[in-house]
Amino acid sequence: MVKYSDSGLDRTFSALADPTRRALLARLEATAELSVSDLAKPFPVSxxxxxxxxxxxxxAGLVTRSKAGRTVSVRLNAAPMEQAMEWLHRYQRFWSERLDRLAAFLEEDACPPTPPSPTGPASPSGGASTPRRRKSSPPGPSRR
Known part of the structure; x- marks a missing residue:
């Protein structure tokens, strides 16, 4: 097994995993700098x-704090998120290329529709229809 470790990236994703922390970052994005008490006001936690x-x-390096007197202010630092975005973009490119190749393969391999015959709809078995499958029975005790 390959061990890939980037502790900065791990800390960034771990910090972003919590919805309260993401909401704190969103508030800091909207306002350049907030005191801790102002930042905490809309949240229903202590x-x-x-x-x-x-x-x-x-x-994780996503915020910086500074103290002026008794007031602690918090400011957003987006630099660690840039590294996370680069990592995510690499996989976005990977999956986009794969899905583009799949789409090209499906378009290339698509069978053209057969024109209807004058005697009626075409059937692969030469005119005989296939019986319909029975639907499964409702769940219940199974017979053995």
């Missing part, structure tokens, strides 16, 4: 819980 989320975001 200030210590917000502080723990900010610790995770800070460890």
């Amino acid at each position: 200030l210590p819980a917000i502080m723990k989320h900010l610790d995770v975001l800070s460890d």
